[in-house]
Amino acid sequence: xxxxxxxxxxxxxxQRILExxxxxxxxxxxxxxxxxxxxxxxxxxxxxxxxxxxxVEWMLKNTTISMFNYGIYITLFILVYALVGxxxxxxxxxxxxxxxxxxxxxxxSSLIGEPFFPWDLMLRKEGLNIFPYxxxxxxxxxxxxxxxxxxxxxxxxIIVPKLSLPLLVRLMFGLLSIYVLYAVGVQSTWAxxxxxxxxxxxxxxxxxxxxxxxxxxxxxxxxxxxxxxERPEGYSKEELARIADSIVTIQQDRAQSANGxxxxxxxxxxxxxxxxxxxxxxxAFWDPMLLPNVSxxxxxxxxxxxxQQQFTSGYLLSPQFGxxxxxxxxxxxxxxxxxxxxxxxxxxxxxVGDSLPTLASYFEDQGYYSxxxxxxxxxxxxxxxxxxxxxxxxxxxxTGFDNPQFKGAYISDEEVxxxxxxxxxxxxxxxxxxxxxxxxxxxxxxxxxxxxEVQVSGELTEEAAQILQTYTQGVRDADKALGDLITHxxxxxxxxxIIFYGDHLPMLxxxxxxxxxxxxxxxxxxxxxxxxxxxxxxxIPFVTWSNMPMEKQMYPALSYSFLGSVILDELHMxxxxxxxxxxxxxxxxxxxxGALYVDAESQLYNKVPEHSKSLVDDxxxxxxxxxxxxxxxxxxxxxxxxxxxxxxxxxxx
Numbered sequence: 001x002x003x004x005x006x007x008x009x010x011x012x013x014x015q016r017i018l019e020x021x022x023x024x025x026x027x028x029x030x031x032x033x034x035x036x037x038x039x040x041x042x043x044x045x046x047x048x049x050x051x052x053x054x055x056v057e058w059m060l061k062n063t064t065i066s067m068f069n070y071g072i073y074i075t076l077f078i079l080v081y082a083l084v085g086x087x088x089x090x091x092x093x094x095x096x097x098x099x100x101x102x103x104x105x106x107x108x109s110s111l112i113g114e115p116f117f118p119w120d121l122m123l124r125k126e127g128l129n130i131f132p133y134x135x136x137x138x139x140x141x142x143x144x145x146x147x148x149x150x151x152x153x154x155x156x157x158i159i160v161p162k163l164s165l166p167l168l169v170r171l172m173f174g175l176l177s178i179y180v181l182y183a184v185g186v187q188s189t190w191a192x193x194x195x196x197x198x199x200x201x202x203x204x205x206x207x208x209x210x211x212x213x214x215x216x217x218x219x220x221x222x223x224x225x226x227x228x229x230e231r232p233e234g235y236s237k238e239e240l241a242r243i244a245d246s247i248v249t250i251q252q253d254r255a256q257s258a259n260g261x262x263x264x265x266x267x268x269x270x271x272x273x274x275x276x277x278x279x280x281x282x283x284a285f286w287d288p289m290l291l292p293n294v295s296x297x298x299x300x301x302x303x304x305x306x307x308q309q310q311f312t313s314g315y316l317l318s319p320q321f322g323x324x325x326x327x328x329x330x331x332x333x334x335x336x337x338x339x340x341x342x343x344x345x346x347x348x349x350x351x352v353g354d355s356l357p358t359l360a361s362y363f364e365d366q367g368y369y370s371x372x373x374x375x376x377x378x379x380x381x382x383x384x385x386x387x388x389x390x391x392x393x394x395x396x397x398x399t400g401f402d403n404p405q406f407k408g409a410y411i412s413d414e415e416v417x418x419x420x421x422x423x424x425x426x427x428x429x430x431x432x433x434x435x436x437x438x439x440x441x442x443x444x445x446x447x448x449x450x451x452x453e454v455q456v457s458g459e460l461t462e463e464a465a466q467i468l469q470t471y472t473q474g475v476r477d478a479d480k481a482l483g484d485l486i487t488h489x490x491x492x493x494x495x496x497x498i499i500f501y502g503d504h505l506p507m508l509x510x511x512x513x514x515x516x517x518x519x520x521x522x523x524x525x526x527x528x529x530x531x532x533x534x535x536x537x538x539x540i541p542f543v544t545w546s547n548m549p550m551e552k553q554m555y556p557a558l559s560y561s562f563l564g565s566v567i568l569d570e571l572h573m574x575x576x577x578x579x580x581x582x583x584x585x586x587x588x589x590x591x592x593x594g595a596l597y598v599d600a601e602s603q604l605y606n607k608v609p610e611h612s613k614s615l616v617d618d619x620x621x622x623x624x625x626x627x628x629x630x631x632x633x634x635x636x637x638x639x640x641x642x643x644x645x646x647x648x649x650x651x652x653x
Contacts, residue, residue, distance in 0.1 A: 029087065029165070036091055037073035040098055041066060041215070047102035048115075048216045058215070065214055068198040072217040073098070075180045082174030085164050102216055109526075110510045114321075115211040117344035118224045185224035195222065207343045208527040226342035229351070229628050232621050237632040240625055243581070243618050244636030250580045251637075254569075274367065274430040275495035275548055277567070278420060278485075279359075281329065282413065282437045282478045284322075285502025287541050288468065291518030294458035300476045303483040304500070307543035312570060314555025315539040316563065317591035317598065322507030325436065326381035329503075331560035333358040333390055333434065335579040336623045339559075339594045340616075348381045351627055352389050354646065359564050361391025361644050362576055363432035369393055373419055373435040375401055375411035378652060388650045392434075396423075400653030407474075408448035410438040413481035421488050424496075437481075440474030442507050449473045464514045471506055486545050493547065499567055501542035512537075531604040534596045544570070557591035557598040577638040578622050585615045592616075 045055035059066045073094075080097075081090035105116035165173075183191040200218055202210050211219040287304075289296055299305055307313060319327050319338035326348040327338050334356060341347065360370040371394045378384040378397030387395040396419065404415040416437050424431050444467045452473050456465060482500050489496040508514035511524035521533045529537070539557070544550075550570050558566065565583035568575050575583055589612040591598040597605040599612065608616050625633050626642065634642035 032087065033074065033077065033081075036077060036094075037070050040073045040077070040095065041069050041217070043095070044098050044102040044216050045069075047099065048105050048109075048211070050106060050110075058212075062199065062213075062215075065199045065218060068195060068200060069215040069217040072181075072184065072221055075177050076217075078173050079177035079181070081165070082170040082177065085170060087164075098217075101220065105211065105216055105220075109208060109211075114344055115207055116216075116220065117207070117342075118220060119227055119342070119345060119350060181221065185221050186228070187222065187225045208525075212527070223342070223344075226345075227350075229341070229624070231629070232617070232624050234617075235621050235624060235629065237630070237635075239621060240632035241636050243622060244633055246584070246618070247577060247580045247633075247637050250584050251574060254575065254580070273495055273548065275497050275546070275571070276424055276431045276433070276489075277363065277368070277571070278424075278431070278433045278435065278496065278498045279332065280416075280420075280435045280437065280482070280485075280498065280500045281325070281332070282482075282500065282502050283325070283439065283441045284471075284504060284506035285440065285475060285478055285500075285540065286505050288456075288472050288475060290536070291458070291468075291515070291520055293517065293519035294456055294460065294468065296472070297455040297457075298453075300454045300472050301479040303479045303486070304541060304543050307500075307545055308541070310552070311544045311546065312550065312553040312555075312566070313541070313543040314553075314558055316501055316542050316560050317535070317557055317593055317596065318502075318504045318538045318540050318560065319593050320504040321537060322442075322504060325503045326383070326386075328560055329434070329436065332563050333360060334626075335359070335561055335564050335582050336626070337559065337561045337592065337619070339592045340620050340623050343594050346381075347627075348383070348386045352382075352386050353627075355389050355391070355644065356626065357577065357638075357642050357644060358390040359579075360387075360432060360434065362579075362641060364391055364393065364647070365641065365644070366573070367429065368432040369427050369429040370432040371396065371423060371434075373416060373423070373433060374398075374438070375404065375416060375419075376438045384652050388646045388652075391644060391646060393647055393649065394651040394653070396653045407439045407477060410441055413437045413439045413478045414484065417481045417485045417488075420485060424494070430495075436503075437478065440471065440478060440506070442471075444468075444470040444474075444506070444508065446470075458518065460514070460517050464509055464517050467508050468514050468518075471508060489547055495548050497544065497546040497548065497550070497567070497571065499542065499544050499563070501563075502540045504540065505537060531596060531606060535598065535604060538593060538596065546570075555590065556602055558586070559591045559593075562586040562590065576641045577633060578619075578626065581619055581622055585612070585619050588612045588615060 042052075042055055042059065045058060046052045049055050049058070076098075077090060077094045080094050081087065084090050084093065101116055104120070108120075109115050180191075184195070187195070195218070200214050200222060202214075202219075202222065207219070207223070214222070287301060288294070289299065289301075319331060324346070327346065330336070330347045330352075331338055335358075338345070338347075341351075345351070360372070364370045370392050372383070372387045372392050373396045374383060376398050378395065378399065384395060384397065398411065401411060401415060401419065404411045406412060416435055420433060420435060423433065445463070447466070448470050452469055453476050454472050456468050456472055458465075460468065482498075485498065489498075505515075512521060512526075513524075515521050515537065516524055520536055521529060523529060526537075535557070542555075542558075542563070544567075553566070553570075555566070562582050562585075565575055565579045565586065568579060569583070587600060589597060589599050589609070592608070595606065597608055597612075599605070599609055603609075622633060625631055631642055
């Protein structure tokens with residue numbers, strides 16, 4: 001009773017102070033509205049940067065861009081205030097939303113080296129995949145303290161009066177706020193000019209630097225424009241006709257050169273020998289023996305090591321680190337490049353429409369049975385829809401596995417090997433299979449296996465050693481599953497080609513702790529890495545195997561986008577449209593991501609080198625034409641392939 005009475009008394013006192021007269025009320029609202037965003041800027045930058053000192057230093061050194069962030073926050077708060085009508089509730093909701101954004105950016109940057117982008121909001125359930133990695137006591141304690149602070153803000157509504165505004169005023173301010181946020185997001189003429197005058201500078205290829213230099217609010221909202229894919233300069237039907245002539249020339253040169261070697265195609269263009277073509281993208285597969293400060297009791301990947309000596313192999317330059325598997329699939333299957341899309345984009349979620357020409361649809365046209373296999377939920381990354389758009393005949397997800405063996409939380413790699421063998425044995429047509437494994441998905445912080453065949457040692461903390469030990473056993477199991485698959489086809493004799501690789505380096509601890517302690521990199525901050533370190537942190541080994549005669553090649557650096565062209569050449573098959581153009585680009589610029597480009601002489605660049613710009617521009621126009629444009633290319637080359645619609649009999653398991 002006494003406590004309740006005091007609350008009532010405090011509320012009455014505050015009401016007299018804040019709402020004693022209309023002038024006092026609106027002066028109070030104005031004053032607090034102007035002050036609140038200062039606290040929000042400091043709060044969110046502290047969370048995003050992980051330090052109050054870093055946040056204060058940034059605000060003092062970058063006063064004009066700090067004011068830009070302040071303007072965004074005050075506009076957002078006014079919009080929320082206009083919607084809910086109560087000052088404290090609006091303050092609490094604004095703080096909650098911005099806290100979630102800042103924490104997401106902090107953890108995402110710490111774990112996979114990318115900040116929080118506007119298009120991350122489209123990930124739906126996939127976005128929750130990051131939470132198992134946030135398991136340390138320090139992270140949990142931070143979250144608890146922040147949650148308590150937000151709760152305290154909401155509790156203020158018990159003693160602070162409503163400080164409400166008339167409905168007409170709320171409507172006016174709400175509409176004005178929406179207009180301002182929209183104008184800044186799409187960078188209208190006045191908003192873009194203002195941002196530039198206030199010091200906004202974007203480093204497109206390094207969004208971590210963009211967020212660090214410009215602040216969370218400014219970088220986030222200015223990235224909204226990148227969700228709108230702009231038409232490349234010079235894109236037209238005439239320009240695509242010119243590029244098509246180049247593609248036809250590439251295809252003709254390939255056909256002529258094939259006359260000088262033992263070709264695998266008949267007069268009709270279809271292969272005389274049609275081997276099974278099996279792509280296996282093994283979750284987070286990488287060679288842990290590349291860590292210079294770590295020793296292993298034995299080689300965890302003897303099968304892969306042997307294939308590197310006998311068959312075509314090399315290193316793929318991944319567009320991702322620690323996650324974003326679907327983006328790697330996108331590059332391999334479509335022959336298109338993530339480097340030509342905004343950093344952080346997810347084509348499976350954002351850009352894949354009803355159909356897109358891919359390796360799956362191409363092999364279908366050649367008489368193959370195309371199938372996707374992934375022992376996880378079919379909805380993840382929208383594969384159930386995307387695989388249909390890609391021209392697959394069938395997609396087998398987790399529900400298609402009958403009583404499978406699990407290793408840890410996921411279906412084992414050995415089960416995927418068994419599934420591939422069963423599907424090939426049951427098919428009366430040669431198969432094109434794209435299999436994505438799941439067993440070695442992170443996090444690796446908790447023990448997963450009862451036994452570890454390979455022991456790790458070196459300059460590692462106990463936590464780092466545990467993480468690497470768990471990961472290494474998963475790699476060992478992946479290597480064994482690959483060996484079992486090869487043994488089967490060696491014994492069966494059925495013509496088969498296997499392509500095996502990982503999608504990205506694994507997320508081994510917060511702020512790259514295992515890589516840092518293992519000596520692979522020199523800094524926990526990705527934007528401080530040298531180009532050589534970027535290459536090390538994005539290079540994934542790939543190997544091939546075949547029971548048919550195939551020429552051995554070595555690729556020191558290769559984009560996933562160009563892997564399909566390499567395999568089609570190995571099979572002496574024709575290369576359609578974008579794969580043909582990609583093969584030409586790969587001769588000059590074999591590997592490219594938004595942050596790193598590697599030319600044929602193994603020179604490293606942080607942007608497209610001059611000698612390859614014209615080819616990259618052509619490649620960009622083709623990519624835009626196929627994904628967003630009119631598909632003019634189909635009028636001049638490979639029309640059937642480009643215009644092919646999804647199969648009516650597509651089956652989802």
